[in-house]
Amino acid sequence: MRAMLDRLVGGRLVPLFIKELTQLGRNRRLVVMLIVPPTLQLLLFGFALNPEVTGLKLAVVDESRTPESRQLVSAFGESGSFLIPAQYPSSEQAGDAIARGDADAALIIPSDYAERRIRGETASIQLLLDATNANTASIAGGYAARIIESLNRNLAAQRPRAARPLSLTTTVTLLYNPGLQNSWFITTGMIGTLLVLVGSLVASGSLVKEKETGTIEQLLMTPASATEIIVAKMLPLLILLTADIVIALSVARAVFAVPVRGSLVLFATAGMLCVFAGIGIGTFVATFTKSQQQAQLMAFFVNPPVALLSGVVTPIEAMPEWIRPFTLINPVRHFATISRGVLLKGVGIDILYPNVLALLAAAVLLVGISAWRFRKQFG
Amino acid sequence: MAGSAGDTVIAPGAPTEPPSAPAPAAGGLAIRVRDLRKHYGELEAVRGIDLDVRSGEIFGLIGPDGAGKTSTFQILAGVMPESSGQVSIFGQTPLEARATVGYLTQTFSLYVDLSVAENVRYIGELRRLSLDEIRERGDRYLEMFDMLQFRDRLAGRLSGGMKQKLALVCALIARPQVLLLDEPTTGVDPVSRREFWDALAELSGTGMTIVVATPYLDEAERCSRLALMHEGRLHDTGTPAEVRQRPRLRRIRVRTGNLEAAEHILEGIDGVRDTQRFGDSLDVMVDDTAGGESIASEALAREGVTFTALKPEAPTLENAFVAVLRSIGGEIVVPAFPFDSTRDPVERGAVAIGAYGMRKSFGSFEAVRDVTVEVRHGEVYGLLGANGAGKTTTIKMLCGLLEPTSGDVELTGERGSLRSGAVRSRIGYMSQKFSLYDDLTIIQNLRFFAGVYGVPRDERERRISWVLEASGLEGREQLMTASLPGGWKQRVAFGASLMHAPSVLFLDEPTSGVDPLARRALWKMINAMADRGVAVLVTTHYLEEAEQCNRLGFMAAGEVVAEGSPTEMKAMMRGRLFEIIVDNARVATLALREALGHDRVSQFGDRVHVQSELPVADATSEIRALLDRARVEVLRIEETTFSLEDVFIDVVHRSRDAAVAEAS
Structure with a gap:
């Protein structure tokens, strides 16, 4: 152990490390790449992918015209999600309004609504949604369901003996409501995607550049071993990308007011493991490619699946059954879970340890495979 | 278009109907340049040149990397404005003359995934020629260059020389009167180079005016007239014969078993103007043949050095250029080495690099078949081969970067585990132009290599300053490596590969593209290393470098087909x-x-x-x-x-004929 440490610190690793660090420091494009895209993308995704929907125009057809029906309408109005620009006399006209784009949704309250409620029977209302934008439609449906549910709870509280409160069946499949989660949800997960993305690009870039210019041969002719070369390539990146963790978290805090409820150490550790995974992916890609262009094209195959199959943007529950197991090997998925757990829920390692272990395994595996490939190619 | 060139004026703005070749009567003035200058910020690339190129001649602009050749060409081609001075091409400014000038840049813009005919057609269509014209002209030039049978081959699948010739056809399709060729044969093997120059001779026969830039003196021999360019100025203009004779120096070639001692004795004695060592002989420059011969033979006899031959030979272009460069004060002094011996003791004459029945296959393709080579300590061995002869694969196996499919490789006494750090710390390696990190400063590069090769800490600064001194860069070590001209960079890279006092040196085209004085300085260092018992393996396809080796191996089709000293090789013809x-x-x-x-x-x-x-x-x-x-x-x-080039081409032809005979 002592001898190994001596070899690492006193030997060739130091000049290799200094060389890599100097080269990275001189590479303006890289420094820009480390700072700008993460910040920008975090902002972009935080705002643009924020699934919160506000100001949906709701056309109301109130055939009941009772205090009960007005209570329902005002529940929608007060939610903040819906605006009620006008009432329409018939459902046909409300439908036309949606067709014209004057309204995004229509609420039709039948004439027997109040009677049925008073009788304690299940009253049904009709909600028409403009599903042109399926996402907005499902979110709106989710809002409506939530509004009605809370109304139901209030009514149930008033009338504890009621056998069965109001219910709506139309929107049951949309009950998963992404609208509940806002920019916090996106940004906390997005940090992991960014770390893997930037890490893989920078790592493949730095290795492929040596291949492209031919200096890799010169390097391999030195007494430095393939392991030393690869370690010296990875370490400075790890340091630089750790800065990305800080940048990303700062942006998330400053712009979206993401809270930090749990341990920052745990978060940083997870972040670093994520960076390692990214470097591993990048190095792996680099061993298969000859030019920066090829490497970037190849990264294009690797990175989108990693980003999409992580549950950062699309919920894993919404993915087909057969694909879900694959997300378990995705480091970003585990980082997202840890990140959300630590930052938003304030839970610790006692709960998150399966994810931490999985992330560690993924990082070790990716770095290991890439180092093995590198050694096999050049060792 | 007959008559003197001076009054051949095409009105500016006239339709760019390509003028028909042949160009104006041979001997008239095609290009006239007076006091041409070009600045890039503070850097003065071209410092006032005067140049007259006659119609129908092949004019060579000879100079090392960074001499200002490319800048001059870009001005002549009308793609870059001059800072000051006058340029006229058949009486027009370069911009006006653009339609009459064909310009081949250093990197050819061929479309590798188009066929030969498609490349020609594309360029022709850009020049708005009709399809019939394109086919007619294209076929004529392809036939002239012996390429008609390759019309449908993809450009990417052509050999280096054929690619060059295709680029030439593309440049010719618009029927230029003047052809500007900027280092057209860099990276091309001797066989292809000779083919290419044959094509140029063919063209010049049709009255085409050709200006060609090259750093290689053997190519200069094939020009009608030439000028030496150095640091933005022209120094000597004339036919090759005129230039050779101008310094009025005579050359005496000494052959002896002990070149090191002979050089040491003859260097600097009265009556000897200059000495230059080659692989198996020593050139002594003297004022007159008879006197020089007696001075040299007496001096050698006095010191007890025996020699096998001492005879006068015609001076070479290189002798002339060295004389010119010396007269303008470009002498490079190589400082003494900071170490006396290699890091690990070596025994002169013992095998340092050995390959025995070495083979390498990639799939079904046999890149190297049955190579047996021994390079001994104290020897400079040159490995030559045309592109695709298996030279690169061989060298990679010899230095342990690639595993042979079968056969044994020995390196500094080790077999098998050539990839160990211990072996590699005894090896110095310099690949052509890729050896240094462009994005580090010179000193950072040197510190890195000193560190990674484990040069003892207390030795590092001394050896780094030796490299800086040897490359003439003291006080400029904070410069970015990318900003150095080729010749300087090569010297730094070479120095960097020596800092750890290796016992074996692998050098890939170590002196290509540098001026004759820098080349001499580098070879002086290489020879000094060999004198200390270092085994040096040089790969190159420049025969000027090959002349410097003690022993040569010629590769063709994956085999070493001929081996011997430069003189023995020539005698084999x-x-x-x-x-x-x-x-x-x-x-x-x-x-x-x-x-x-x-x-x-x-x-x-x-x-x-x-x-x-x-x-x-x-x-x-x-x-x-x-x-x-x-x-x-x-x-x-x-x-x-015979020149080594003749030998090389003969060897390649013979091995090709043998392969054909075997196949049939």
């Missing part, structure tokens, strides 16, 4: 070589080729080289008879020595 000076070299070349075969005749400017297996008297009478019939006046015929 069958027959004799005759140099014929005639009044019309073009007609003479064509007539002789017709009768004797294409491969035996090549045109060198105003001279023709003919290879013949007949006795001297029979050969000369045959040549005279042939030329008489062609109505060419023979001014002089004399037997001359």
Whole structure:
């Protein structure tokens, strides 16, 4: 152990490390790449992918015209999600309004609504949604369901003996409501995607550049071993990308007011493991490619699946059954879970340890495979 | 278009209908340059040059990397404005003359995934030629360059020389009057280079004016006239013969078993102007032949150094350029090495690099088959080969970067585990132009290599300052490596590969593209290393470098087909070589080729080289008879020595013929 440490610190690793660090420091494009895209993308995704929907125009057809029906309408109005620009006399006209784009949704309250409620029977209302934008439609449906549910709870509280409160069946499949989660949800997960993305690009870039210019041969002719070369390539990146963790978290805090409820150490550790995974992916890609262009094209195959199959943007529950197991090997998925757990829920390692272990395994595996490939190619 | 070039004025703005070749009568002035200057910020790349190029000649602009050749070409081609001075091409400014000028840049813009014919057609269509014209002209040039049968081959699948010729066809399709070629043969092997120059001679025969830039002096020999360019200025202009004779120095070639001692003795004694060491001989420059011979033989005898031959030879272009460069003060002094011996003791004459029956296959393709080579400590061994001969694969296996499919490789006494750090710390390696990190400063590069090779800490600063001194960069170590011109960079890279006092050196084209003085300085260092017992393996396809090696191995089709010292290699040639000076070299070349075969005749400017297996008297009478019939006046015929290039081409042809015979 002592001898190994001596070899690492006193030997060739130091000049290799200094060389890599100097080269990275001189590479303006890289420094820009480390700072700008993460910040920008975090902002972009935080705002643009924020699934919160506000100001949906709701056309109301109130055939009941009772205090009960007005209570329902005002529940929608007060939610903040819906605006009620006008009432329409018939459902046909409300439908036309949606067709014209004057309204995004229509609420039709039948004439027997109040009677049925008073009788304690299940009253049904009709909600028409403009599903042109399926996402907005499902979110709106989710809002409506939530509004009605809370109304139901209030009514149930008033009338504890009621056998069965109001219910709506139309929107049951949309009950998963992404609208509940806002920019916090996106940004906390997005940090992991960014770390893997930037890490893989920078790592493949730095290795492929040596291949492209031919200096890799010169390097391999030195007494430095393939392991030393690869370690010296990875370490400075790890340091630089750790800065990305800080940048990303700062942006998330400053712009979206993401809270930090749990341990920052745990978060940083997870972040670093994520960076390692990214470097591993990048190095792996680099061993298969000859030019920066090829490497970037190849990264294009690797990175989108990693980003999409992580549950950062699309919920894993919404993915087909057969694909879900694959997300378990995705480091970003585990980082997202840890990140959300630590930052938003304030839970610790006692709960998150399966994810931490999985992330560690993924990082070790990716770095290991890439180092093995590198050694096999050049060792 | 007949008449003197001076009054051949095409009105500016006239339709760019390509003028028809042949260009104006040969001998008129095609290009006239006066006091041309070009600045890039503070850097002055071209510092006032005067140049006259006659119509129909091949004019060579000879100079190392960074001499200002490319800047001059870009101005002549009208793609970059001059800072000051006058340039006229057939009486027009370069911008006006653009339609009449064909310009080949250093990196050819061929479309590798188009066929030969498609490339030609694309360029022709860009020039708005009709399809018939394109086909007619394209086929004519392809035929002239012996490429018609490759019309449908993808450009990416052509050999280096053929790619070059295709680029030439593309440049010719618009029928330029002037062809500007910027280092057209860099990275091209000797066989392809000779093919390419044959094509140029062919073109110049049709009246085309050709200006060609090159850092290689053997190519300079094939120009009608040439000028030496150095640091933005032109120094010597004339025909190759004029330039060679100008310094009025005589060359005496000394052959001896102990070159090191002989050089040491003759260096700096009275009457000796200069000495230069080659692989198996020493050149001594003196004022007159007889006096020089006696001075040299007496000095050697006094010190007890025996020599096998001491005879006068014609001075070379290199001798002339060295004299010119010295007169303008470009001398490079190589400081003494900071170490006396290699890090690990070596035994002179012991095998340092050995390959025994080494083979390498990639799939079904056999890149290297059965190579056996031994390089001993204290020896400079040159490995030569055409592109695709398996040279790169061989060297990679010898230095342990690649595992042979079968056979044994030995490196500094180790077999098997060539990839160990211990072996590699005894090896110095310099690949051409890739050796340093461009994005580090010079000092950072040197510190890195010193560190990674484990140069002892207390030695590092001393050795780094030695490299800086040897490359003339003291006080400029904070410069970015990318900003250094090629020659300087090569010297730093070479120094960097020596800092750990290796026992074995691998050098890939260590001195290509540098000026003759820098090349001499580098070879001085290489020889000094060999004198300390270092085994040096050089790969190159520049024969100027090959001349510097003690022993050469020629590779063709994955095998070492010939081995020996430069002199032995030349002696291996069958027959004799005759140099014929005639009044019309073009007609003479064509007539002789017709009768004797294409491969035996090549045109060198105003001279023709003919290879013949007949006795001297029979050969000369045959040549005279042939030329008489062609109505060419023979001014002089004399037997001359084969160049290594001749040997190389012969070796390649023979191995190709053998392969054909084997196949049938």
